[in-house]
Amino acid sequence: MTLPNGWEIVVGLEVHTELKTATKMFCGCANRFGAEPNTNVCPVCLGLPGSLPVLNVRAVDLAMAIGMALHCTIAPSTFHRKNYFYPDMPKDFQISQYDLPINKGGYLDLPDASRVSIERAHLEEDTGKSTHLGGSGRIHGADRSLVDYNRSGVPLVEIVSGPDIRSSSQARAYASELRGILIATGASDGRMEEGSMRIDANVSVRQADAEFGTRCEIKNLNSLRSLQRAIDYEAMRQVELIEAGGTVRQETRHWDEILGATSTMRIKEEADDYRYFREPDLVDLAPDQAWQDRIRSQLGPMPAQRRRELTARLTSATQAQLDAVEVVIDLGLDRLVNYAADGGADVSLALSRAANELAGGIEGVDRLTPEAFCATVLMEQRGELSSTQAKTVLGELLASGGDPHAIAGTMGFEQLSSDSLGETVDELIERHPDEWTRYREGDEKLAQFFIGQVMKATKGRANGKAVIAELQARR
Amino acid sequence: MKSAFQIVDEVRRGATTAAAELATCLDAVRARNEELNVFLYVDEEGAAAAASRVDGILASGGDGGALAGVPIAIKDNMCQRGIPTTCSSKILEGWRPPYNATVLDRLLAAGAVPVGKTNLDEFAMGSSTENSAFGPTRNPLDPSRVPGGSSGGSAAAVAAGMTPLALGSDTGGSIRQPAALCGLVGVKPTYGLVSRYGLIAFASSLDQIGPFAKTVRDAAMLLEVIAGHDPMDSTSLPEQSPSLVAHVGDGVAGKRVGVVRELIEGADQDVVDAVDRATRVLADAGATLVELSIPELRLGLSAYYLIAPAEASSNLARYDGVRFGLRVNAEDVSAMNEATRTAGFGAEVKRRIMLGTYALSAGYYDAYYGQALKVRTQMIDAFRRAYREVDLLIGATAPSVAFEFGSKTSNPMSMYLSDVFTIPTNLAGEAALSVPFGTGEAGLPVGVQLLGPGRSEGLLLAGARVLEIADGRP
Amino acid sequence: MSSSLRREDVAKVAQLARLSLSDDELDKFTEQLGQVLEHANDMGTLNLENVVATAHPFGLINVVRDDVVRPSLDRSEVLAMAPDARDGRFAVPRIMGEAP
Numbered sequence A: 001m002t003l004p005n006g007w008e009i010v011v012g013l014e015v016h017t018e019l020k021t022a023t024k025m026f027c028g029c030a031n032r033f034g035a036e037p038n039t040n041v042c043p044v045c046l047g048l049p050g051s052l053p054v055l056n057v058r059a060v061d062l063a064m065a066i067g068m069a070l071h072c073t074i075a076p077s078t079f080h081r082k083n084y085f086y087p088d089m090p091k092d093f094q095i096s097q098y099d100l101p102i103n104k105g106g107y108l109d110l111p112d113a114s115r116v117s118i119e120r121a122h123l124e125e126d127t128g129k130s131t132h133l134g135g136s137g138r139i140h141g142a143d144r145s146l147v148d149y150n151r152s153g154v155p156l157v158e159i160v161s162g163p164d165i166r167s168s169s170q171a172r173a174y175a176s177e178l179r180g181i182l183i184a185t186g187a188s189d190g191r192m193e194e195g196s197m198r199i200d201a202n203v204s205v206r207q208a209d210a211e212f213g214t215r216c217e218i219k220n221l222n223s224l225r226s227l228q229r230a231i232d233y234e235a236m237r238q239v240e241l242i243e244a245g246g247t248v249r250q251e252t253r254h255w256d257e258i259l260g261a262t263s264t265m266r267i268k269e270e271a272d273d274y275r276y277f278r279e280p281d282l283v284d285l286a287p288d289q290a291w292q293d294r295i296r297s298q299l300g301p302m303p304a305q306r307r308r309e310l311t312a313r314l315t316s317a318t319q320a321q322l323d324a325v326e327v328v329i330d331l332g333l334d335r336l337v338n339y340a341a342d343g344g345a346d347v348s349l350a351l352s353r354a355a356n357e358l359a360g361g362i363e364g365v366d367r368l369t370p371e372a373f374c375a376t377v378l379m380e381q382r383g384e385l386s387s388t389q390a391k392t393v394l395g396e397l398l399a400s401g402g403d404p405h406a407i408a409g410t411m412g413f414e415q416l417s418s419d420s421l422g423e424t425v426d427e428l429i430e431r432h433p434d435e436w437t438r439y440r441e442g443d444e445k446l447a448q449f450f451i452g453q454v455m456k457a458t459k460g461r462a463n464g465k466a467v468i469a470e471l472q473a474r475r
Numbered sequence B: 001m002k003s004a005f006q007i008v009d010e011v012r013r014g015a016t017t018a019a020a021e022l023a024t025c026l027d028a029v030r031a032r033n034e035e036l037n038v039f040l041y042v043d044e045e046g047a048a049a050a051a052s053r054v055d056g057i058l059a060s061g062g063d064g065g066a067l068a069g070v071p072i073a074i075k076d077n078m079c080q081r082g083i084p085t086t087c088s089s090k091i092l093e094g095w096r097p098p099y100n101a102t103v104l105d106r107l108l109a110a111g112a113v114p115v116g117k118t119n120l121d122e123f124a125m126g127s128s129t130e131n132s133a134f135g136p137t138r139n140p141l142d143p144s145r146v147p148g149g150s151s152g153g154s155a156a157a158v159a160a161g162m163t164p165l166a167l168g169s170d171t172g173g174s175i176r177q178p179a180a181l182c183g184l185v186g187v188k189p190t191y192g193l194v195s196r197y198g199l200i201a202f203a204s205s206l207d208q209i210g211p212f213a214k215t216v217r218d219a220a221m222l223l224e225v226i227a228g229h230d231p232m233d234s235t236s237l238p239e240q241s242p243s244l245v246a247h248v249g250d251g252v253a254g255k256r257v258g259v260v261r262e263l264i265e266g267a268d269q270d271v272v273d274a275v276d277r278a279t280r281v282l283a284d285a286g287a288t289l290v291e292l293s294i295p296e297l298r299l300g301l302s303a304y305y306l307i308a309p310a311e312a313s314s315n316l317a318r319y320d321g322v323r324f325g326l327r328v329n330a331e332d333v334s335a336m337n338e339a340t341r342t343a344g345f346g347a348e349v350k351r352r353i354m355l356g357t358y359a360l361s362a363g364y365y366d367a368y369y370g371q372a373l374k375v376r377t378q379m380i381d382a383f384r385r386a387y388r389e390v391d392l393l394i395g396a397t398a399p400s401v402a403f404e405f406g407s408k409t410s411n412p413m414s415m416y417l418s419d420v421f422t423i424p425t426n427l428a429g430e431a432a433l434s435v436p437f438g439t440g441e442a443g444l445p446v447g448v449q450l451l452g453p454g455r456s457e458g459l460l461l462a463g464a465r466v467l468e469i470a471d472g473r474p
Numbered sequence C: 001m002s003s004s005l006r007r008e009d010v011a012k013v014a015q016l017a018r019l020s021l022s023d024d025e026l027d028k029f030t031e032q033l034g035q036v037l038e039h040a041n042d043m044g045t046l047n048l049e050n051v052v053a054t055a056h057p058f059g060l061i062n063v064v065r066d067d068v069v070r071p072s073l074d075r076s077e078v079l080a081m082a083p084d085a086r087d088g089r090f091a092v093p094r095i096m097g098e099a100p
């Protein structure tokens, strides 16, 4: 979207990401999404009198990894208390980093070659979660609320960008690239729908090259689509307000996904006095060079580099292939594609199988070894499996793991060398056009007829499932 | 009553049992608790179980621990699993912590027998134990006077012969001052020597748990048990507990003792005289005296009464009626928080919360809290310079002997001034103790304060032992 | 540094600290807190521009723990402390606005 009359969008993003640690930031309770309410809580994360925080070393490791991936300086840092009353915050203060964050001054390069500066990426703790009873189930109109502290004290890194973003699509690209980096560092699973990555957008508008306008902060955007829509809506709202002679008021706004609109949540006012001061229960954090070097040495390549490397393996990439590269990088499947390509597989075939079949069954991808993926692609490439068979084998590998040769054997793919099953099916279709038409029109019973015919023709060597797959591919 | 040292010795020899010592202690509690209001809660059942566990271990040939069978009183701002813990506040009335403070675990492991929870100024804010929501504690030596505070209940328990040992906490003098007013030894250990895990925070950067005892050796025994690194407290010093009991008799020969003008001036004449006599005793024992002036100490009170309330205002935010303790219901959650806190906190706690909130708030931070932190730096530097010249310092613990009830309650500032000699040590995170030495007005005990750098507890206890002997308690 | 603490300052601070004060209390606290701040003015006369602030007495750094799960509390024990609990959660009166 472009704004009318020479207006320009100015956006800075604050991204909160939950860290993938085993335990919470300051106590040994499990950091686990989806547990029964208030089962992962202890005196520390409930803020009981007398309890004290002790910093989780893994949270520091991951925060540094994020900082390094974002070209930040790792700096000696301290923890502060941010004081405000809220029922989902057990101590009624949040432990966060304030004037001395662990990471400062970095940048993130986007695929379109633009660069967004990173002001800081600091450690802080998450709050509990409230649900609202009565009324609409939303916070407004509810007559009571229930609080679950399982999330209280989960480690977060808050990544604050400079106000460098100039369009909603650039904001989206930034969030998407950052998400890829968070996944690549192992710091986060990037699951926005589970709230493990949440975005606040600071939006203002200005005439090109003028001073920044007054900004509004849109809280808790939890999908890339919401981020983009909310920024567009908010920018237009501000432009229309100003053009109608009004002024933008600094405030926190809420994005309503259904209405597709932002609305006032809270006006920033004097009452926002967080009385920050040094957290006296924690000591300074100053990772030495050896600690930093250890984290740096464990850092794998980031998405931009991996994207470049994978694209370079394609002789002349089509747009469809570039799109496939995006999908593969986004899901971290380039590791499998590269392994297969190194093992002699055709890059574009491996890429296509990864971007389609593997992406479609991503929840099972941990069951698939690089060796198995490589072997399957090679079998397809050599004509030992038809493309349909190869897809079936990959489906089986994602569902239950195992060895592709064995799976092909069990399914009877290998006995029928090359594409002979496919050929047999083609012949039978030609010979029984009426049955084929009825099957195509939805009469599933005829699948059995064709299986029977195939079995007769192959003397029982075929696999029923494989026959159905061949039939369906032709339907 | 027997000393802790004597009880451990007899229990181990089989001359007495932990159960018998507990019975004696409970008799003493029954005899005077109503009059003195020392214990807010007596855990007869838990104490009996702890005693019989010790007796069982000894009967089967075990060691029983360094405090085998010694009854001990616990200031009611330390968490003990399943035992009501109130901080003498209505806001926590009825709350039973689901966990033990580290010091409780260590006491139990050492065979001590925790008898119950003692009264204090609400959230340890006060110097007389008059600020308790459950009524004041009386000084066993003269029930018309205060026992000092905020650990007044723990001091009174030992002074009344109810228990030979007690735990207190010292944020600005809350162990040393009541020890002085009740004629006891009280130690404020080096910051980080004793774990704060499970100590309900007043001011986190100043709070330390420490012992009360009638004798120096008993205090050393208790401190040895509770000191040492705790992974649950990030501010815990890394080393294990120091050896203290073995060095109580080391004396002060060859040590340099700084006689600090600012730690004496302004005190009543009887207190000044006692400090003078004590100083001469140390000199007679072979110490070299050095007259010192450390003007920075005069700023301690101002810095303390900004830093401690600032931290407290944040530490006490969690008493909001949501998860535990008192709730006063209201329309919405903010109104509920406010109604709960307004009803649950006493006037002194409110005063300090507001003072601290003000000192941290936008526009005042630099002038008050920020400035106080810089004064704190100066205090630390001043002590460091002094300890390059001398090994320990001597001064008064409190400006006067135990005072009458109500004599300082109308004017908070006059109450705050009773901590003027003790506060600098807390700001510097160093060690100090109070040891009784002679008597003053109305025959009441006077406390002499010995101060040293971090980790100097052994030297301070040895110095206190010299004074103890000279004062006729061999 | 000015110690002329005003009544409205005390009222604002009480609101920040979630305490409600009667008119009498407001007067009394204004006077008493004013006295403490007055006393604190002795610090204001010092030139501490080049002095570093000390928030903590000892210079420990990098105190961390391993990322190893320890047992959590039993939920029934946790909720037994609560003034009000429902459905395994702590119950509170309605929340008027979202977190800042």
Ligand SMILES: [Mg+2]
Binding pocket: A096, A124, A158
């Ligand atoms: Mg934040």
Ligand SMILES: [Zn+2]
Binding pocket: A024, A027, A028, A029, A040, A041, A042, A043, A044, A045, A046, A153
């Ligand atoms: Zn926990």
